Amino acid sequence: MGFMTKKAFITGITGQDGAYLTHLLLTKGYEVHGLMRRTSQFNNARIQELCGHLPLPGGASLEERLFLHYGDSTDSLNITTLVEDIQPDEIYNLAAQSHVKVSFEMPVYTCDVDALGTLRILEAVRQARLTEKTHVYQASTSELFGKVQEIPQTEKTPFYPRSPYGVAKLFAYWMTVNYRESYGMFASNGILFNHESPFRGETFVTRKITLAVARILNGLQSHLELGNMDAKRDWGHARDFVEAMWRILQHDEPGDFIIATGEQHSVREFVTLAFEFVGIPIRWEGTGLEEVGIARVPFLSADGKAVGFVPGHGLGNVPMEERVVVKVNPDFFRPAEVETLLGNPEKSRSVLGWNAQTSFPQLVHEMMEYDLRKIHAD
Ligand code: NAP
Numbered sequence: 325m326g327f328m329t330k331k332a333f334i335t336g337i338t339g340q341d342g343a344y345l346t347h348l349l350l351t352k353g354y355e356v357h358g359l360m361r362r363t364s365q366f367n368n369a370r371i372q373e374l375c376g377h378l379p380l381p382g383g384a385s386l387e388e389r390l391f392l393h394y395g396d397s398t399d400s401l402n403i404t405t406l407v408e409d410i411q412p413d414e415i416y417n418l419a420a421q422s423h424v425k426v427s428f429e430m431p432v433y434t435c436d437v438d439a440l441g442t443l444r445i446l447e448a449v450r451q452a453r454l455t456e457k458t459h460v461y462q463a464s465t466s467e468l469f470g471k472v473q474e475i476p477q478t479e480k481t482p483f484y485p486r487s488p489y490g491v492a493k494l495f496a497y498w499m500t501v502n503y504r505e506s507y508g509m510f511a512s513n514g515i516l517f518n519h520e521s522p523f524r525g526e527t528f529v530t531r532k533i534t535l536a537v538a539r540i541l542n543g544l545q546s547h548l549e550l551g552n553m554d555a556k557r558d559w560g561h562a563r564d565f566v567e568a569m570w571r572i573l574q575h576d577e578p579g580d581f582i583i584a585t586g587e588q589h590s591v592r593e594f595v596t597l598a599f600e601f602v603g604i605p606i607r608w609e610g611t612g613l614e615e616v617g618i619a620r621v622p623f624l625s626a627d628g629k630a631v632g633f634v635p636g637h638g639l640g641n642v643p644m645e646e647r648v649v650v651k652v653n654p655d656f657f658r659p660a661e662v663e664t665l666l667g668n669p670e671k672s673r674s675v676l677g678w679n680a681q682t683s684f685p686q687l688v689h690e691m692m693e694y695d696l697r698k699i700h701a702d
């Protein structure tokens with residue numbers, strides 16, 4: 325064959341990043357192993373859609389390159405056995421209860437998966453005597469900065485997490501550093517700022533917006549209800565960010581890296597751009613709980629069938645009306661909010677040669693395009 329196939333083990337393979345990372349590693353010729361939870365229905369739709377028809381190096385089939393293993397980050401024995409059996413060159417620990425608001429409702433479970441789950445991975449590598457072989461990537465997060473102590477945030481900015489999710493990820497961050505320093509492991513943190521895509525979970529704000537706007541433009545939904553629209557995020561594309569994860573594990577030395585675009589936008593700006601994608605301006609009126617967004621959009625469909633924006637054809641002649649399309653609902657507020665996040669990606673640029681490729685408008689457009697097509701396909 326002439327080259328050694330590297331083996332990667334991805335926890336959280338069924339999630340947004342797991343699917344994009346699997347795509348990247350398969351195209352690079354890796355043998356990819358993934359940890360998949362047992363669920364009552366198959367949960368590999370993202371992997372299927374992104375990787376199902378991927379031409380692989382050397383003409384290999386997907387069955388020869390991709391292996392899914394049942395397991396759970398809360399099950400130490402399962403994790404240890406899998407790491408021992410697979411003997412991976414690289415582990416990407418992406419598994420997490422990743423929803424910040426949900427973490428306030430399930431703090432103990434969130435800590436079990438996000439904090440102890442990371443320790444289980446690190447300890448499994450040690451128990452399997454793989455500390456010199458296996459490179460470990462930990463999915464750290466800008467939520468570590470929470471109530472930000474400095475703008476923009478760098479690798480040296482002090483942490484101040486604001487949710488059980490953030491606190492659990494803080495434990496995982498330091499445990500990764502500790503295994504690196506104690507056992508000489510190649511264990512690195514990628515401190516990733518928000519990254520989105522058409523494969524983003526539907527309850528995260530960006531995807532909630534693009535799906536709702538696509539439905540409103542087709543008469544299937546009257547309006548969208550949001551929480552804090554003043555929140556600002558440094559939003560990038562998941563496809564670009566998984567490339568950074570891979571680069572972090574190929575670097576000569578382990579370390580901790582901020583991965584961000586260096587640009588921030590508010591939730592309100594995201595909504596405005598989503599409507600503008602189809603040429604519909606939105607007008608904002610009122611403040612606080614009374615704030616609304618008003619736009620001229622198709623009437624609600626009488627029979628629940630999509631009418632309005634047809635991809636490739638635009639809005640056509642459908643009857644339109646001006647109405648409230650965005651309202652504030654305090655149910656979506658959080659007990660403690662992270663108001664603003666902005667990363668300084670200088671280190672990853674200079675050390676890893678990584679740069680975000682997708683602009684903010686390109687990201688919104690790709691997500692809108694996907695969801696408009698999805699509405700008509702469903
Ligand atoms: P995601 O779409 O929510 O995916 C999370 C993955 O973790 C899913 O595959 C999920 O499995 C799995 N998982 C959850 N609980 C588990 C458990 N108990 N055992 C095993 N697997 C479990 O998240 P993502 O956006 O891809 O993010 C990937 C990682 O990066 C997460 O650790 C997240 O916290 C972190 N992160 C994300 C961002 C971002 O903006 N996306 C930024 C910084 C860091 P199911 O499919 O079965 O639910």
Ligand code: F7E
Binds near residue numbers: 658
């Ligand atoms: O919220 C505000 C909300 O849930 C973004 C995870 O991937 O990124 C993600 O965490 C902002 C917040 O993401 C709604 O209050 C307003 O200020 O999309 P989100 P997140 O909390 O930033 C980090 C980096 C991670 O690590 C996490 O795993 O939007 N917001 N209205 C809303 N948010 C939601 N979900 N729903 C709303 O209706």
